[in-house]
Amino acid sequence: MALPQVKQDATDARLAGLRLPDGAGWATSAREAALARVQAMGLPGRRDEYWKWTRPDGLNAAEAATAKVFPNDEQPIFSEIDRVRLVFVDGVFDAKQSDDPKMAGVEIERLEQATRADIHWAKDVYGILEERAQDPVARPLAALNTAYASDGVMIRATRKAKCPVSLIYLHKSDNSDAMLHHCIKVEEGASLTVLENGPAAARFNKVMEVEVADGAAFHHIRAQGRDHERQAVTHTFARLGRESVFKSFTMTANGVMTRNECVVELTGDDATAHVAGAALGDGDFHHDDTVFITHNAVNCESRQVFKKVLRNGATGVFQGKILVQPEAQKTDGYQISQALLLDDDSEFYAKPELEIYADDVQCSHGSTSGAIDDDALFYLRSRGVPESQAQDxxxxxxLAEAIQEIENPAIAEDIRVRLEAWLERRRKG
Amino acid sequence: MLNIKNLHVKLEEEDKQILKGVNLEVGAGEVHAIMGPNGSGKSTLSYVLSGRDGYEVTEGAATLNGEDILDMEPEERAAAGLFLAFQYPVEIPGVGNMTFLRTALNAQRKARGEEEVSAADFLKLIREKAKSLKIDSEMLKRPVNMGFSGGEKKRNEILQMAVLEPKMCILDETDSGLDVDAMKLVSDGVNALRDAGRGFLVITHYQRLLNHIVPDVVHIMAEGRIVKTGGKELALEVEENGYADILAELEGAA
Incomplete structure (x- = not known):
């Protein structure tokens, strides 16, 4: 079926300026297939059901809009945590600033290096989970990434990693347009934590595909950078084996455009998937969490906890779905999305969806938006806490319920410090 | 200590006069009780004194140790030494009881130009105060008033009072929802705080509480005014005969 003309034009305009990476070995066919997907789907348009509240124009455009590098005087996040640091500058790996990527039981390679090998585990992940996630909801910007991203890391954990792998995304050029594609495989019984932080580029398109094998655990905590003008679309695709655990938390403060998609498929019995987010928006800020969790196995648990604090006309979007297939009996699904609107100018759009085909399941969801509770505020003030501090x-x-999803207390504390700093910067008077 | 003169208050949202000329003076070291039928304005008086939104003072004044409190923000009144024990303590999910109390204590101290209390000193202080009110460490760790029973909430109010050491304490129907044992605990907590430098205003429907917290002065409030003032025997009179006699007596006099 032919694409609508607007979509065709947008897609042609974007693809005209891009070239598939050369000499990519086994990745070539994955990229060509991804390109074909993009051409068939077309880039997102406002008429697409899941782009009703988020304008894709800036993410589609042939050129990235300028985003000034924001002078950040904060101590970098996670700096007190023992970790293996991998630094990307405007979407390009920088070996000089990075640690030696060596850790017992963890293989870390650049995408380019991995594609040169004749046989590589990443061949069964790269573009594979992304493609699986295209049905029933098209995610063309992810396919675009699979086709054109030339950098990223391939991480394979074969045992319990002794410390997190920390991906640091520096933004140095006002016009950078970055695409990164990471593949992660946590083998049976292994565990791995991946940290991400930084604004990455003026425009950033990221895909992270995560295969969590039977009995394995994957933890993901990220702090999306403070740059006010940056735009980002990120995709996390995960497939979970039996008794595995997947937990992802994202903090977002500032940024004119953020679209975070997370698609998780529970394919083995007794698996657990938690996806959480805390977003703080002030002024020209648009933040969209689009989550799709599919229960394909028995006795799995999933949780979605998304909180947004919005002020001065900031906009928040939540589109979250729990799909329970007929065979996924004993499913325990939970979803909550809430916005705290600090003034009358801010907006929150929510679309919680449950689609359940099994009969022995427990699923609950809730979505609210509201102001600060006046009674609680007065109670705190009556005990001597000044209004602005009471509000903070x-x-x-x-935000606490979302932050509680972070298991590591040191990392959770780091996130809390960031949130407090954000609030402090905005304290009245 | 607390001096209220000819206080007139109406609801901000509607044209309804609630207090119609309240006069009251509570001296340091004194315990005053206010009794009165439903709708007489007792709780409004406590809210207006503590600075809750929604009320408009149309006439009169209220001072604490000579300072006009009606122009102050609620937090300034607290720092000046005013404390309201709520009739319905508010539940605040996500804020730990200890964090809340320490934040409040240090905010007050900061406002008064005093040094903040360290985490270690605070822990010591709160453990000691909590013990006498039979508040366990689990209750201290929970979010403010979350999952507390009615009695636990009231005990928590008294704990806050004990930690913050205000000069003027207003207790708004602290006896409501308490069983006999809890009433005893709460009253003991209050009595422990009675001293020559501190004033109390105890608002209650029933005389029962006043057996435990024995007042120096009892006021009867009706239709937005204090209509009768006496000693502690006045509370007994109310208990026996209800408010009807007193109100009838007033109407007869008018």
Missing amino acids: LLVLAF
Whole structure:
């Protein structure tokens, strides 16, 4: 079926300026197939059901809009945590600033290096999970990434990693347009934590495909950078084996455009998937969490916990789905999305969806948007806490349920410090 | 200590006068009780004094140790030494009880130009105060008033009072929802805080509480005014005969 003309034009305009990476070995066919997917789907348009509240124009455009590098005087996040640092500058790996990527039981390679090998585990991941996630909802910007991303890391954990792998995304050029594609495989019984932080580029398109084998655990904590003008579309695709655990938490503060898609498929019995986010938006800020969790196995648990604090006209979007297939009995699904609107100018759009075909399941969901609770505010003030401080306490309390999803207390504390700093910068008077 | 003169208050949203000229003076070291039928304005008086939104003072004044409190923000009133024990303590999910109390204590101290209390000193202080109110460490760790029973909430109010050491304490129907044992605990907590430098205003429907917290002065409030003032025997009179006699007596006099 032919694409609508607007979509065809947008797609042609974008593809005209791109070239598939050369000499990519086994990845070539994956890229060509991804390109064919993009051409068939077309880039996202406002008429697409899942782009109703988020304008894709800036993410589609042939050129990235300028985003000034924001002078950040904060101590870099996660800096007190023992980790293997891998640094990307405007979407290009920088070996000089990175640690030696060596850790017992963990293989770390650049995408380019991996594609040169005749046989590589990543061949069964790269573009594979992305393609699986295209049905029933098209995610053309992810396919675009699979086709054109030339950098990224391939991480394979074969035992319990002794410390996290930390991906640091520096933004140095006002016009950078970056695509990164990471593949992660956590083998049976192994565990791995991946940290991500930084604005990455003026425009950033990221795909992270994560295969979590039977009995394996994957933890993911990220802090999306503070640059006010940056745009980002990120995709996390995960496939979970039996008794495996997948937990992902994202903190977002600032950024004119962020679209975070997370697609998780529970394919083995007794698996657990938690996806959480805390977003703080002030002014020209648009933040979209689009989550799709499919239960394909028995007795799995999934949780989606998304909280947004919005002020000065900031916009938040949540589109979250739990799909329970007929065979996925004993499913325990939970989803909550809440916005705290600090003024009348801010907006929150939510689309919670449950689609259940099994009969012995427990699924609950809730979505709210509201202001600060006046009674709680007065109670705190009546005990001597100044209004602005009382408000901050209540904002942090509102976010607490999302932050609780981070298992490592040191990392959770780091996130909390960031949130407090954000609030402090905006304290009235 | 607390001096209220000819206080007139109406609801901000509607044209309804609630307080119609309240006069009251609570001296340091004194315990005053206010009793009165439903809708007489007792709780409004406590809210207006603590600075809750939604009320408009149309006439009169209220001072604490000579300072006009009606122009102050609620947090300034607290720092000046005013404390309201809520009739319905608010549940605040996500804010730990200890964090809340320490934040409040240090905010007050900061406002008064005093040094903040360290985490270690605070822990010591709160453990000691909590023990006498039979508040366990698990309750201290929970979010403010979350999952607390009615009695636990009221005990938590008294704990806050004990930690913050205000000069003027207003207790708004602290006895409501308490069983006999809890009433005893709460009253003991209050009595432990009675001293020559501190004033109390105890608002209650029933005389029962006043057996435990024995007042120096009892006021009867009706239709937005204090209509009768007496000693502690006045509370007994109310208990026996209800408010009807007193109100009838007033109407007869008018």
